[in-house]
Amino acid sequence: MNGDLNFEEGGNPVQMNMIIAGNDPVLTDAYAANLMGFSIEEVPYIRMAESIGAGTADLANADIIELNKDIRSVKPMPSRRVQHLARYVVEDSACSACYGSLIHAPDRLDEKGLLNRLREKIYIGQGYRNRRCEGIGIGTCTSGFEKYVGGCPPKARDIVEYLKSLI
Ligand code: SF4
Numbered sequence: 146m147n148g149d150l151n152f153e154e155g156g157n158p159v160q161m162n163m164i165i166a167g168n169d170p171v172l173t174d175a176y177a178a179n180l181m182g183f184s185i186e187e188v189p190y191i192r193m194a195e196s197i198g199a200g201t202a203d204l205a206n207a208d209i210i211e212l213n214k215d216i217r218s219v220k221p222m223p224s225r226r227v228q229h230l231a232r233y234v235v236e237d238s239a240c241s242a243c244y245g246s247l248i249h250a251p252d253r254l255d256e257k258g259l260l261n262r263l264r265e266k267i268y269i270g271q272g273y274r275n276r277r278c279e280g281i282g283i284g285t286c287t288s289g290f291e292k293y294v295g296g297c298p299p300k301a302r303d304i305v306e307y308l309k310s311l312i
Pocket of ligand 1: 269
């Protein structure tokens with residue numbers, strides 16, 4: 146998966162080193178939307194496709210199997226927009242899927258005019274394992290933080306909802 150922050154034809158790619166396969170195209174798109182920080186309702190064609198019987202968007206009852214996990218810390222060349230969003234982030238050895246999930250989240254907040262209300266830095270990466278820091282942690286590696294979003298990697302949608310609850 147190499148989604149784009151805000152435009153399907155590219156411009157701000159976010160490399161996540163994931164391949165998603167499924168036999169329900171609606172469910173697969175619903176899952177990918179969540180990974181990019183969108184609610185299902187924010188992507189209208191998903192409900193349209195569900196309503197004509199092309200599949201289901203019921204993520205709560207989806208049978209999702211993770212075959213393996215890429216825990217390499219990969220840093221592709223970020224676009225200017227991604228660099229702008231990364232100013233809110235302090236990273237230490239983050240996996241590409243985790244970092245990719247996180248970078249989508251501040252963009253979703255920015256679209257809603259909420260990003261400038263974020264007062265604390267966001268920490269992410271394997272370097273924060275067993276550490277206790279001020280600020281907001283992303284992923285199970287930061288479970289020592291008082292405030293953190295669980296998941297390995299967490300979904301951008303969960304990160305968006307958590308950050309919104311703090312601002
Ligand atoms: S929480 Fe998981 S995916 Fe995120 S940096 Fe830690 S090991 Fe990697």
